[in-house]
Amino acid sequence: MKTAFTFVLGAAAVLAAGATTSFANDRYADMPPVMVSPDLSAPWVLQLGHAPGIVRPTRQATQQRLFQAQPGQQSTAAVQRPAKRMAMRLQINPIYLPQEVAYDGPQKPGTIVIDTHQNFLFLIEKNGKARRYGVGTGKPGFEWSGTHKITDKKVWPDWRPPAVMIKREAAKGRYLPTYLAGGIENPLGARALYLGTTEYRIHGTNQPWTIGGAVSSGCIRMRNEDVVDLYERVKVGTTVEVI
Template sequence: MKTLLMLAASATLLAAPALAYDRYAERPPVMVSPDLSAPWVLQLGRDPAEVAPRRQAREPKLRQVPPKVQQRAVQRRQANPAQPQLAALRAPEKRTVQPQMNPIYLPQQVAYDGGEKPGTIIIDTIENFLYLVEEGGQARRYGVGTGKPGFEWSGTHKVTAKREWPDWRPPAEMIARERAKGRVLPAKMEGGPDNPLGARALYLGSTLYRIHGTNQPWTIGGAVSSGCIRMRNEDVIELYERVPVGTKVIVR
């Protein structure tokens, strides 16, 4: 028995140094099974978006207003009818868009080869143009509104008077004619931006016809008047400054 114990102790003493030096020895490489390593190697060559796709943003859920809350809101609006509603405050303001005048009727310098002297006014009621004859075979051309069907006329007159922001006194025939259409005209309207005669008026001979401005510039270029020659306010002001009383006016 003693002999066996001594042999075991000797074996333990001999193996101890060997175990102490094992930790400094080179260890064998770790081997991984292909079944485990293949999926990881494949992932290294893929697009990251395929491996971990981005989550789609969730649509926000609308908050449902309980029926009792809706009912209380209706009751508050009914109790305060004078309180402006939010929808009314946000409603866009409606604006009246006036039609535009054709640019062809804007003032232009044109050639003139007629026989009238410089300073003469010629009105073409077919094309709706007014020409102020100038020196050197030139004329200043303006767009005008002329008499509507049944109110056309032609002739030669002179400018007998000039007025700035003239009053308007509709003739009795016009008052009666408009009354039959359901429109009541005043016996007199003071001069101003709302006056149908506009900013200036040039009176023709002893007639009731005038070359005058208008508060409806989009009508220039049409047959729209009761016989008068209608111009834009800025155009009639220019003409007013350029022609004196006594100027010859030819209406064709």
């Protein structure tokens, strides 16, 4: 009887040691990666995951859809969407990224020149140089040219679509708000430079994939990163030539 009892105690000790070792190994094992929502980690990347013409739902609507989905479906979406956004990012032509270039035009340093044919904006510098940015310009029927001064600068500007734009878009079945507060959902983006007494602006965009195209109703679009950079380099009163 004593031998059997000793055997049982020994077996229990072995099992306890094994369990302790297992827990210790688990403690120092590689844990699965933590998935952080792109909404929290990279808000600008969200813009790159949608093709033109698709309206991104509000964050509240997205959360509601996720709560209604099955756990497996939610996990799949979390894995697939960042890859799709990265693919969209790679489609931006590097030629439209900011760079220093030679410039031999007659304009004085500090002048902004916008080439609506090549879709470039040049900030003229000294010694035959210019800082060049890619832009989106007026689509067919909305082209224009002229010289104006920057009359105002705004950070995260509000948007009040002109009545004629609201009417024009409504005829196409697209209904615009009469007012939209500044923010990441706002089509004017992070900064706006207002041109003379016109309704035209140089502004950011929440559709960066449109840079390099004839896409706007006359305004000059820039990537948000680029319009922030330009905003810091120019002042109210700067001359802007649109050619």
